Amino acid sequence: MRRIAVLLAALLLPVLPARAEQVLSLEVLSARLAPGQTDVLLRLIDESGIDVLRPEGRCDSTQPGAGEASSGCYAVTVVENGAPVPRVATRILETRGSDGFLLLSWPSTATGERRASLRIEYNGFTNHDPETELALAEGDGGALDPQDPFATLHRLYAGRLEAFAAGLAGSPPDGVADTGRWRDAFLAAQQAWSRFAESDCAAAAALLGEAARSRCQADRAMQRIDQLDGSYAPE
Numbered sequence: 001m002r003r004i005a006v007l008l009a010a011l012l013l014p015v016l017p018a019r020a021e022q023v024l025s026l027e028v029l030s031a032r033l034a035p036g037q038t039d040v041l042l043r044l045i046d047e048s049g050i051d052v053l054r055p056e057g058r059c060d061s062t063q064p065g066a067g068e069a070s071s072g073c074y075a076v077t078v079v080e081n082g083a084p085v086p087r088v089a090t091r092i093l094e095t096r097g098s099d100g101f102l103l104l105s106w107p108s109t110a111t112g113e114r115r116a117s118l119r120i121e122y123n124g125f126t127n128h129d130p131e132t133e134l135a136l137a138e139g140d141g142g143a144l145d146p147q148d149p150f151a152t153l154h155r156l157y158a159g160r161l162e163a164f165a166a167g168l169a170g171s172p173p174d175g176v177a178d179t180g181r182w183r184d185a186f187l188a189a190q191q192a193w194s195r196f197a198e199s200d201c202a203a204a205a206a207l208l209g210e211a212a213r214s215r216c217q218a219d220r221a222m223q224r225i226d227q228l229d230g231s232y233a234p235e
Helices: 002-012 149-169 179-208 210-230
Strands: 021-034 037-046 075-080 089-096 099-107 115-122 125-127
Touching: 021 115, 021 149, 037 115, 037 149, 075 099, 089 149, 089 210, 099 149, 149 179, 149 210, 179 210
Parallel strands: 021 125
Antiparallel strands: 021 037, 037 099, 075 115, 089 099, 115 125
């Protein structure tokens, strides 16, 4: 019976790859390079199809019991300007489908240009080319506010939404007879959506404070991009 129990336990264990499998794309969205401190906002794109990304709140090292010691958290390894970083604070801001947003902060001894290799690993899965050095100054020109990272996400995705919507407005779908009328309807729908988002996020701020406004604005911009990406119809 003991042997059967051991075999059953082995079968129930998760199957891990023999070596770290690279299934995450990594994008440096923004960075703040202050004297003695580096803060980086990352976008992780999960290409595995098996939900490798960790949920929000699981990896907030400012909370008791969270961090790399938690089995539900990423293991993060950073080498900045050739020097391993001993301590990295991590915070999952949000996970949306195959996209995750992660804030990393660490004490820095680097001077001048800062470059870092980043390894984000969970359960035997990691990002592509974790040894590749990334130029951190290229991330949004150093405009990240680590105290309000959702404000940075909102600014970035509001810009992406504006560019995406402008592209759609200038390229009506095939088969539209009156392109001018379609464009007017599309722009009117965008204006109506903007008013809705502004009102919705003002309500969030009134209930939960200004930080909630930033998060709401970031979420609404991402949701609108997803909506427009799925349909050309003005709505």
